[in-house]
Amino acid sequence: MKSILDVVNIGKSYAKTPAPGALFRSLLLNRPMPDADAFWAVRGVSFSLGRGESVGIIGRNGSGKSTLLQLICGVMPPSEGAVHHHGRIASLLELGAGFDPDFTGRENVFLNAALLGLSRTETEARFDEIAAFAEIGRFLDEPVKTYSSGMFVRLAFAVASHVEPDILIVDEALAVGDARFSAKCIKRIRHLREKGCTLLFVSHDVGIVRTLCDRAIWLDSGRMAAMGDVFTVTSRYMEFLFDDDETSLPEAAELRRPDEAVKALERAQAPISHWGSHVGLVRDWRFFASGRSGAGVAEYGDAVRIEVDFELPKAFDPASLAVSISVKDLKGTDLFVVSTADENKGLFSSRSGEATVIFDFVNRLTEGKYLLVIALEDRSIEAIQYFEYIEGAHYFSVSSAVRRFGIFNVPSVVAVK
Structure with missing residues (x-):
């Protein structure tokens, strides 16, 4: 199966800020500044996704999940490695990303759709469907800075999911809003998958990851701890959370064979x-x-x-x-x-x-x-x-x-x- 997304040894580093007074001491003593240590938020992550695949990304806070999605979306450049994709990417990352707070909801629909690659004519043809899905009524013509977080997510998800993306990337968006809208989003995601859309989904809710995804990637301290069948990987992750013992981390290669993992689960004794x-x-x-x-x-x-x-x-x-x-x-x-x-x-x-x-x-x-x-x-x-x-x-x-x-x-x- 030809891949639609290839992530190749991707990494992102940041220089650590020198200790307070380091510049003053270097000038006072006429010594060079000490080299800044690099902090790697993500490093050495590689995987490929085919059309219609669904992968959940799990890990504790600070494990590099959001950074990885931002690298894939092109929001920030990688320090090493590369991302290759074929087709339109639609993403829901940070709340409000791609929206102008002073524009109305209606104006932001056209703005965000244009950023995702739709022409004005295409957006006009889909506008009623987007507005109906978002369910924000008269607030569609109010500035989005007056919106609640739930209204914001409803509108953002409605736009991202109706531009018919080849790859949909969602970062914790379903955690905001009521249960009814979350169920509605899950139904929409399943519809997109049936049409061949590839899904990358980040959530702390293992139940939702298991519901929406076939495979899972477990990140720990910016590195891939495991990748494979969603049930196998999430089970190991939950066990790790309880033990909270880094020595129990599996080798990444252990769980990278999803077909074998499913077969092993079915015949397991x-x-x-x-x-x-x-x-x-x-x-x-x-x-x-x-x-x-x-x-x-x-x-x-x-x-x-x-x-x-x-x-x-x-x-x-x-x-x-x-x-x-x-x-x-x-x-x-x-x-x-x-x-x-x-x-x-x-x-x-x-x-x-x-x-x-x-x-x-x-x-x-x-x-x-x-x-x-x-x-x-x-x-x-x-x-x-x-x-x-x-x-x-x-x-x-x-x-x-x-x-x-x-x-x-x-x-x-x-x-x-």
Whole structure:
């Protein structure tokens, strides 16, 4: 497949500011100024994207994500390496980039569209569609400096996504605004992808990255820590965030083969991700479908039982302990989650030592491939902490004698009167 974007050993460095008084001391002592050290915001990053591919860029604050996008867009020149692209790039980077705050929304639509390569005639033909998507009403003829951040993003995304770009680059834009507009943006991005648009997407929300992207690039301190199948890379990234141990960084080459990563996930017999502050508390687990232990296939309507054997962590309040399970698809999206904290809070208040938790439910998932997550959680504070997190404890498929639609089907009573 011919690439539409090639990033070749790209890097961006900045000279560090000399320490205060360095110039004065050099003049006073008649000595040369010390050489300024270089800070590399991004270095040694290389990858290629084909038409219609979708890649998420993840990493902690300061890892170089936004700098990399700016280099790709040409907002700043690289210190080394090169970027080659074929086709029109539309980007949503910093809030307000490409907009004049004193111009009205209407004027900025034409200005921004022109910057993205559209003629006035082309913009006029698409203007009504852009305005309808942005949903800012009468404020379209008000100066954009009066807009809220949400209105700003709605208008910017509407323009960028309606110029029919070959490459769409989005940097955290969906983090601003309400859930309804975010869902609308996701639907628009999927539509563009179906038409062959290539997507580069930066977000701290791993769930959205997994929803929109096929592959992921993990940046750490300006360098590529991993690239590959989105589920594999994001799982390793989440594990790294919890451990916060730089020695656990994988070699970049480890996860650069997306096809192999997907195949490995589908045939895996071991967890794809296993981490936590007290790994080893979960002693064993069992998956039953209609009484069949370790079943690899569950029928729609089967009675499913999951048993988890574990040791309660010592020196922790057992009342704050929760055991949770979730079922995910192979992109890592939670389809449903069940936790003792929600169903029977304080279940372990008077217990110590070892225990077994049993989860029973009826399988309402439609045909597909799924994986099981088991987690021991510390619910002592609002932000959940994990004693142990096992992603991919069991892999199974679902079959159904009747064709059903959606992700899962909730039994309902249908009547006519």
